[in-house]
Amino acid sequence: DIVMTQSPLSLPVTPGEPASISCRSNQSLLRSNGYNYLDWYLQKPGKSPHLLIYLGSNRASGVPDRFSGSGSGSDFTLEISRVEAEDVGVYYCMQALQTRTFGQGTKLEIK
Amino acid sequence: QVQLVQSGAEVKKPGASVKVSCRASGYTFKTYAIHWVRQAPGHGLEWMGWINAENGKTEYSQKFQGRVTFTRDTSASTAYMELSSLISEDTAVYYCARGGIAAAGLGYWGQGTLVTVSS
Numbered sequence: 157d158i159v160m161t162q163s164p165l166s167l168p169v170t171p172g173e174p175a176s177i178s179c180r181s182n183q184s185l186l187r188s189n190g191y192n193y194l195d196w197y198l199q200k201p202g203k204s205p206h207l208l209i210y211l212g213s214n215r216a217s218g219v220p221d222r223f224s225g226s227g228s229g230s231d232f233t234l235e236i237s238r239v240e241a242e243d244v245g246v247y248y249c250m251q252a253l254q255t256r257t258f259g260q261g262t263k264l265e266i267k
Numbered sequence: 268q269v270q271l272v273q274s275g276a277e278v279k280k281p282g283a284s285v286k287v288s289c290r291a292s293g294y295t296f297k298t299y300a301i302h303w304v305r306q307a308p309g310h311g312l313e314w315m316g317w318i319n320a321e322n323g324k325t326e327y328s329q330k331f332q333g334r335v336t337f338t339r340d341t342s343a344s345t346a347y348m349e350l351s352s353l354i355s356e357d358t359a360v361y362y363c364a365r366g367g368i369a370a371a372g373l374g375y376w377g378q379g380t381l382v383t384v385s386s
Contacts, residue, residue: 157328157329191370193370195372195373197312197373199312204362204376204377204378204379205304205312205362205364205373205376206376207372207373207374209372210367210370210371210372210374211370211371211372214371216372216374217374246311248311248312250312250314250373252370252372255314255316255326255328255329256302256314256328257314258311258312258313258314259311260311261311261312
């Protein structure tokens with residue numbers, strides 16, 4: 157299985173400030189079609205997860221443009237340009253190249 | 268609107284089996300795969316596998332191979348996850364999620380079903 161490693165695991169952020177989460181895989185998620193098979197999900201407290209970013213950098217429908225995904229190969233980043241209170245929760249990356257695997261999760265909290 | 272509605276909470280004894288349903292609405296059921304993901308209390312997300320809703324083909328995580336079975340009833344737009352030989356470590360919330368076209372992420376999720384394994 158592909159192993160996904162996120163950092164940091166805990167991320168306290170002041171509202172209005174930017175935030176960044178790293179996700180690394182132990183093998184490349186880039187296929188020959190040029191797409192990176194990496195998704196980002198947010199699970200708000202007490203809720204089901206929901207999709208933020210797919211194929212590395214594509215924002216899902218309805219996701220605010222303050223969220224962006226970047227990276228290629230085995231090194232990816234989720235950035236929030238200006239954190240809002242509603243962004244608290246646990247963020248997960250998931251590789252979709254092979255049988256899926258999730259990262260450990262990064263808990264974002266408001267300072 | 269797209270909805271995935273799961274069956275209610277279950278309490279099972281060790282060694283028993285559990286079957287969770289996931290009823291889809293708001294789209295053509297056969298067009299999208301259904302994935303299953305679980306989350307033990309206080310832990311992260313764990314992908315279990317998926318089923319092709321059109322032809323019933325399945326892929327399971329190695330961890331659950333031989334113990335989990337995914338099925339679907341296209342006439343009822345419903346997918347099922349059955350987990351057997353339950354142990355206490357199987358206590359978790361089980362989610363179904365709709366796969367996207369061409370790996371476009373798991374765009375819709377059910378509300379989750381809590382399965383508690385306890386003697």
